[in-house]
Amino acid sequence: MNCCPNFSYFNMLQGSIAVSMSIYQTHFCFLCCHLTSGEKEGDEQKRNADVQEIHRRTVFNSRVSTPKTIYDHERIFWLGDLNYRINLSYEKTHEFISNHDWNGLFEKDQLRRELRKGRLFDGWTEGVISFSPTYKYRFNSKKYTSDEPKSGRRTPSWCDRILSYGKGMRLLSYETVDMRLSDHRPVKAVYTVDTEVFSPKKLQRALTFTDAEVEDRLSSEDERIAGIYSLGLS
Secondary structure (H helix, E strand, O other): OOOOOEEEEEOOOOEEEEEEEEEOOEEEEEEEEEOOOOOOOOHHHHHHHHHHHHHHHOOOOOOOOOOOOHHHOOEEEEEEEOOOOEOOOHHHHHHHHHOOOHHHHHOOEHHHHHHHHOOOOOOOEOOOOOOOOOEOEOOOOOOEOOOOOOOOOOOOEOOEEEEEEOOOEEEEEEEEOOOOOOOEOOEEEEEEEOOOOOOHHHHHHHHOOOHHHHHHHHHHHHHHHHHHHHHHHO
């Protein structure tokens, strides 16, 4: 099992880092980023541009038969402060939160809209969100910030997300963690993932199979078939 990671990172306005690794014969990519913030109209386009730039500029120092780009991997996880917001007013958003109506609120989520359209994250999936927005909390509190003037307050949003891409992955859980050291609440996800495994002994035996052994086996097979044919005619 090869678990030696290969890193690729670069600085944007915010930043990203990607790790390439293989578990047995399956290539994994873990990408963590902090996309452009802001809840003004059109700010989501800046985040979209960040994602496109990450895809364009993330290149691994690959060896023979190892991935060079993000999409060269079979299993990919994209996580971090993606900063996508909710297209509702501050007051309307808090109304949904008070009612714990996560489905209704999630309909207005910017990232959900991008996933549905398939323009930015085509083929990517995310688990069902059944928890409160992860931003913006008061420090060391369960409550959202609400005492700032309107010019400085922030509408609660699911800024912190985990996405996955590839076959052979099943999401078991997707939830927040009650850590109050920041104005964000971290999220965590648990997956089961299929990996491709082969037997080194069988591979080595196949690679060292000699021509004489092949001919001997073919001759034996021909004799066996001839014997069966002769018995059939008797």
